[in-house]
Amino acid sequence: xxxxxxxxxxxxxxxxxxxxxxxxxxxxxxxxxxxxxxxxxxxxxxxxxxxxxxxxxxxxxxxxxxxxxxxxxxxxxxxxxxxxxxxxxxxxxxxxxxxxxxxxxxxxxxxxxxxxxxxxxxxxxxxxxxxxxxxxxxxxxxxxxxxxxxxxxxxx
Amino acid sequence: xxxxxxxxxxxxxxxxxxxxxxxxxxxxxxxxxxxxxxxxxxxxxxxxxxxxxxxxxxxxxxxxxxxxxxxxxxxxxxxxxxxxxxxxxxxxxxxxxxxxxxxxxxxxxxxxxxxxxxxxxxxxxxxxxxxxxxxxxxxxxxxxxxxxxxxxxxxxxxxxxxxxxxxxxxxxxxxxxxxxxxxxxxxxxxxxxxxxxxxxxxxxxxxxxxxxxxxxxxxxxxxxxxxxxxxxxxxxxxxxxxxxxxxxxxxxxxxxxxxxxxxxxxxxxxxxxxxxxxxxxxxxxxxxxxxxxxxxxxxxxxxxxxxxxxxxxxxxxxxxxxxxxxxxxxxxxxxxxxxxxxxxxxxxxxxxxxxxxxxxxxxxxxxxxxxxxxxxxxxxxxxxxxxxxxxxxxxxxxxxxxxxxxxxxxxxxxxxxxxxxxxxxxxxxxxxxxxxxxxxxxxxxxxxxxxxxxxxxxxxxxxxxxxxxxxxxxxxxxxxxxxx
Numbered sequence: 045x046x047x048x049x050x051x052x053x054x055x056x057x058x059x060x061x062x063x064x065x066x067x068x069x070x071x072x073x074x075x076x077x078x079x080x081x082x083x084x085x086x087x088x089x090x091x092x093x094x095x096x097x098x099x100x101x102x103x104x105x106x107x108x109x110x111x112x113x114x115x116x117x118x119x120x121x122x123x124x125x126x127x128x129x130x131x132x133x134x135x136x137x138x139x140x141x142x143x144x145x146x147x148x149x150x151x152x153x154x155x156x157x158x159x160x161x162x163x164x165x166x167x168x169x170x171x172x173x174x175x176x177x178x179x180x181x182x183x184x185x186x187x188x189x190x191x192x193x194x195x196x197x198x199x200x
Numbered sequence: 201x202x203x204x205x206x207x208x209x210x211x212x213x214x215x216x217x218x219x220x221x222x223x224x225x226x227x228x229x230x231x232x233x234x235x236x237x238x239x240x241x242x243x244x245x246x247x248x249x250x251x252x253x254x255x256x257x258x259x260x261x262x263x264x265x266x267x268x269x270x271x272x273x274x275x276x277x278x279x280x281x282x283x284x285x286x287x288x289x290x291x292x293x294x295x296x297x298x299x300x301x302x303x304x305x306x307x308x309x310x311x312x313x314x315x316x317x318x319x320x321x322x323x324x325x326x327x328x329x330x331x332x333x334x335x336x337x338x339x340x341x342x343x344x345x346x347x348x349x350x351x352x353x354x355x356x357x358x359x360x361x362x363x364x365x366x367x368x369x370x371x372x373x374x375x376x377x378x379x380x381x382x383x384x385x386x387x388x389x390x391x392x393x394x395x396x397x398x399x400x401x402x403x404x405x406x407x408x409x410x411x412x413x414x415x416x417x418x419x420x421x422x423x424x425x426x427x428x429x430x431x432x433x434x435x436x437x438x439x440x441x442x443x444x445x446x447x448x449x450x451x452x453x454x455x456x457x458x459x460x461x462x463x464x465x466x467x468x469x470x471x472x473x474x475x476x477x478x479x480x481x482x483x484x485x486x487x488x489x490x491x492x493x494x495x496x497x498x499x500x501x502x503x504x505x506x507x508x509x510x511x512x513x514x515x516x517x518x519x520x521x522x523x524x525x526x527x528x529x530x531x532x533x534x535x536x537x538x539x540x541x542x543x544x545x546x547x548x549x550x551x552x553x554x555x556x557x558x559x560x561x562x563x564x565x566x567x568x569x570x571x572x573x574x575x576x577x578x579x580x581x582x583x584x585x586x587x588x589x590x591x592x593x594x595x596x597x598x599x600x601x602x603x604x605x606x607x608x609x610x611x612x613x614x615x616x617x618x619x620x621x622x623x624x625x626x627x628x629x630x631x632x633x634x635x636x637x638x639x640x641x642x643x644x645x646x647x648x649x650x651x652x653x654x655x656x657x658x659x660x661x662x663x664x665x666x667x668x669x670x671x672x673x674x675x676x677x678x679x680x681x682x683x684x
Contacts, residue, residue, distance in 0.1 A: 049506040052514030052524045079511050080662040082623075083361035085369030100363055101662030120369045122359035123512025143207045143492060161521025177208045177371070178359075195519040 053159045054078065056191065063108045063129075068190065071113030071130035071137075075104050076194075077123055089120040115139050119175025128182075129190055136190035137170060142179040147172060148198050156185045157195040164189050167196060201240045202229075203467045203493050208357045208371070211467035221291045233347075234280035234291055235261070235268050236466035244451035244538050246270060246280060250297055255537050257451025261458030262352075263345045264439045264575070270294060272420045281458075282397075283420060284347045310424040315341040315393070317636045318412055318429040320400050320578065323351020324622040325614025325629035326435035327379040332633025333433070334386040337642040341427065342383070343395040343414060348465075349383065350376030351437060352457065353622060355464040357492070358485055361510075362623035362659055372622065373464075398425075403432070403582035410582070410610065431609035431636040434579055435629060438572035438593065438615035443477065446532040452539030456486040456569035463493045471565030475542050476500040477530050481621070483569030484513035490567075491520055498561050501528040501544050503551060510664070530566065531558060539564050572619045584610055585682050591671035592618030598679035601653060602635035603628055606682055609639050618671045627656040 048054050054076055056062075063072045073095070075086065080101045087095050087104065094110040095117060097103075118126045118141050128139040138156075148154050148169045156167035167183035174180075185193050203211050215230040221238060228237030235246060235258055245255040246268045258268040263282035272278040272291050276298030280291070319330045322344035330342040348354055356372020367375050386392035395416060402413035412427040440455030442448065452471060454462075456478070459470045474495060476487045479502035487497045500517065505527050507514045514524060531543040531553060546557035573594040580586055584605035586595045597605040597612045604611050611632040614625035631652045638644040660669045 045506055048511055048514075050526050052507055052511065052518040054511075054515065076515065077512055079664075081361060081510050081512075081664055082363070082659040082662055083368060084363055085359075088364055089369070099661065100658055101665075120359075122361045122369060123510065124516050125512040145205050145207050145494075147207075157519055157521070159515065159519050161519050179207075194515075 048078075060103060061106060061108070065131070067108040068129060068131045071128060072108045072111045073106055073113060073115075073117050074127050074129050075106055075117075075121075075125060076127070077103055077121075077125045079103065083122060085120045085122065086117040086126060089117045091116060115173070115180055118180050119178045124178075127194060131187050131190055134187045135184055136187045137182050137184050138190065138193050139171070139180055139182040140194060140196065142181045142196065143177070146198055147179050148181060148196065153199060154183060155197040155199060156183060156189065156193040157197055158192045159194050161195065163197070164193055167193065201242055201469045203463060203469055205494075206467070207492055209373075209464060209467065217285050217287045219285060219287065219289045219291060222293060228285045232285040232466055234270065234272065234278070234283050234285050234289075236281075236462060236468050237285050238280070238291075239462060239470070240466075240468045246293070246451070248293065248295060249449065254449065255451055256449055257538065258454070259442070259458060260440055260455050261461040269298075271298065275420045276300070278420050282346050283417070284397075286419070289420070308423060310426050312426045312428065313341060313393070314428040315339050316430050316640050317341070317633075318410075318427055318432040319343070319435060320412075320432065321351065321435035321437055321614070321616070322346075322349045322394075322396075323435060323437050323614060323625065324353055324375070324379075325616075325625040325632075326351065326433065327383060328626045328629030329433045329435055329611075329613055329633035329636070330392060331379070331382055331386065332630045333637045334391045336634060336637035336644050338637040338640055340386070340392045341395065341429070342392060343398045343400060345397065345399050347397050349380045349394070349396065353379075355457075355460045356622070357464050357489055360623060363655070365655060366623040366626055366659070368623070400578060403578045405582070405607075430640050431611065433603075433611040433613055433629075433632045433636055434616055435613045435625075435632075436575040436578060436616040438574050438619055440568065441571045441573055443530065443568050443570050445530055447534055447539075450533055450535050450539050451537065452535065452564055453533055453566045453568065456482050456567040459565070459567050460486050460489060463495070464489060469493065469495055471539075471563070472496060473498055473563045474565045474567055475530070475544070475561050475563040476567045476569060478502060478569030478571075479507045479509055479514065479524050479526070480569060480571070481509035481513055483567070484509040484517055486567060486569060487522060488513065488516050488520070491517075491522070497522045498563055499544075500524045501530060502526045503529040503547055505549075529553070533566055539566055542566055572615060574616050574619060576616060579605065579610075579612060579616070582607065582610060587675070587678055589618065589671050589674050591667045592675065596671075596675060598675055598682055600679050601676060602649065603632035604635060604639075606679065609636065611636055618668060618675065620668045624656055624659050624668065627652050627659070631656070
């Protein structure tokens with residue numbers, strides 16, 4: 045049994061796909077859905093057919109070159125397991141699904157949290173979009189945190 | 201204890217409905233049940249154990265247990281968790297086994313309803329069964345104990361997994377609204393009759409078809425109905441499991457589903473700091489929804505060495521900083537009149553507590569998410585063969601792949617036919633609805649049934665579908681044995 049079935053936390057070697065630096069600079073949807081569960085709304089949500097699945101139980105596979113980082117899949121994923129990641133020079137922008145109150149305002153500073161809920165420093169909110177009731181929040185963090193930051197906490 | 205701000209739900213203040221509880225005026229709100237209004241006022245002690253004389257709170261929150269029975273306007277044994285609140289009613293705790301009153305039950309003779317198909321339970325399975333049967337031409341009577349349609353869908357604020365056909369990506373609450381709109385359409389054509397706040401209390405074979413006894417609740421009193429039908433689909437759902445430990449009856453120890461009902465349907469906080477027991481999908485999802493409602497979750501403990509639910513649900517919780525302790529369980533809960541704390545303990549590889557690993561957890565609420573048991577009482581009463589199938593969650597009615605039980609034209613669907621989840625329950629309901637209409641002579645294309653069977657098989661094909669797959673294989677094999 046992989047360690048994440050005990051901890052609930054994925055490590056890098058659990059992740060099925062890893063984009064190249066070039067793909068990250070363009071911006072990609074990064075899906076942290078590694079188990080075979082019967083679910084496929086991300087496949088239908090993608091306007092450029094960049095997400096595929098062998099069957100409804102197979103984990104999704106992203107064609108990083110085809111992905112336009114439009115974020116449509118982020119708002120639709122029932123597991124809140126899709127993030128859009130884009131990097132440039134020493135910065136990274138992570139778009140994550142957010143279903144809490146208060147919704148952070150653009151320009152404010154939040155705590156950038158990793159997969160265990162630990163703060164990895166400040167993140168700057170650069171974009172907030174509403175996808176039905178799920179907010180898509182983009183935060184700017186240090187590039188070295190692009191593969192670690194997956195949540196945010198609004199500072200009191 | 202009211203939730204006013206929520207990221208998914210609207211809980212802005214509603215019309216006040218004041219009422220009297222033990223001679224004190226309590227401020228309820230439109231949309232409350234009696235129990236939710238009492239919780240909102242901080243009153244968790246609803247009954248008193250008749251044997252131990254200790255306080256009791258509710259456990260299931262959906263009318264399946266007896267932990268919330270109170271006297272309302274003089275009528276005893278009202279299940280306050282599903283009784284809609286009315287203005288100026290008088291609610292009292294019962295201090296003794298209540299004698300049945302005679303006045304409200306007499307002088308109002310029974311009424312008779314004749315229909316093609318009776319559907320018991322308006323959850324995902326029952327709603328889909330009723331819609332399918334009606335769409336194929338059958339007359340349908342759909343009954344449910346609760347004031348609202350939708351069963352457990354009405355508290356599922358998360359987006360559903362599954363396929364687009366079963367509305368994946370849509371929140372359970374929105375699926376309930378969509379199905380309700382479809383039901384209303386058939387109601388308008390006269391094809392479908394809906395009876396809410398109605399409990400089926402008896403199931404019998406008749407000379408032609410079947411007869412069911414039903415009581416409809418009207419202003420906390422009841423009206424008896426005699427239902428005659430050609431076929432019946434029993435989609436009665438399931439009951440949350442209890443766990444044995446000292447203090448498990450203290451107010452504040454709730455089924456996880458009950459907590460979900462309280463906060464997501466009625467907008468009332470169960471408490472401020474929760475210990476979740478069980479890391480299956482229910483435990484993980486409800487923990488996350490507690491956080492969304494602004495309630496702290498101290499931790500999740502899971503007796504098994506691995507997390508039982510989907511990793512994505514565990515991941516959502518972990519990145520909010522909530523720890524999940526596998527190989528840990530609850531040892532006891534303590535408190536004077538409600539939960540003040542709990543002791544958790546680590547388990548060894550034989551599931552035995554390891555002495556010295558006990559840890560005190562400060563919490564005012566303990567949620568039990570330790571599985572469900574199919575509700576089979578009506579099936580048992582009518583005499584269909586039941587078997588204990590552990591993968592199905594307990595005793596279930598043997599049934600074939602059209603959901604027909606050992607009795608002709610008696611069908612079962614959803615959790616009542618084996619514990620699974622809402623997407624497959626909806627398809628099982630469709631299968632049962634089609635099969636019932638067909639059995640009564642209404643035309644149903646063979647490919648319609650085949651398509652539904654194919655869909656449900658697809659959803660069960662993965663590793664998480666293994667348990668229901670095994671359960672259904674055993675159930676169908678035993679049903680064939682019985683038949684032969």
